[in-house]
Amino acid sequence: MILRKAKFSDVEAIYALINDYADKGLMLARSRNTLYESLREFTLAEENGVIVGVGALHTCWDELGEIRALAVAPSMARTGIGRMIVEKLTEEALAIGVVTLYALTYQPGFFAKLGFVEKPKETLSHKVWKECINCAKFPNCDEIAMVKILPNS
């Protein structure tokens, strides 16, 4: 198993992994356009040449970072890949000075295992909601905000 940054040639695999879950209502869909625009945000887990997990670190305001588009291949679930990706993205977040790292998720239990704490969504910066207008669920967001304060402060 290796963790590495994404390349253009990974986009179809990232697209498939995320949108298979999105089709089942388990996470938000991502277009190819979005993936090409945010390619440098992605870290991937690869085993024997196959992409088995993806996740991205997005920044939107001072000291504010989001873990998003996190997905592990169903056949490899609960084998520690999600944790590895989040830990790698957290290292990236620390390196650039993120203090508040958050995820908007339907899997609060997973993030709780990694030291994130549930917070009322309203306590996050309003900048977080900029992209929500593009979401099919807007304005009826049912995701849960999970937050981790990093030792950059």
Ligand SMILES: CC(C)(COP(=O)(O)OP(=O)(O)OC[C@H]1O[C@@H](n2cnc3c(N)ncnc32)[C@H](O)[C@@H]1OP(=O)(O)O)[C@@H](O)C(=O)NCCC(=O)NCCS
């Ligand atoms: C949520 C997801 C990323 C977890 O990845 P994973 O590789 O299966 O998780 P890990 O094996 O690294 O689990 C780490 C810990 O969290 C626990 N965990 C995993 N999924 C969990 C869940 N849904 N609820 C509660 N705990 C969970 C594991 O048991 C493990 O606990 P342990 O340290 O005590 O052994 C994966 O199930 C997934 O891709 N789900 C569908 C897409 C999705 O919901 N993404 C999140 C969008 S923000």
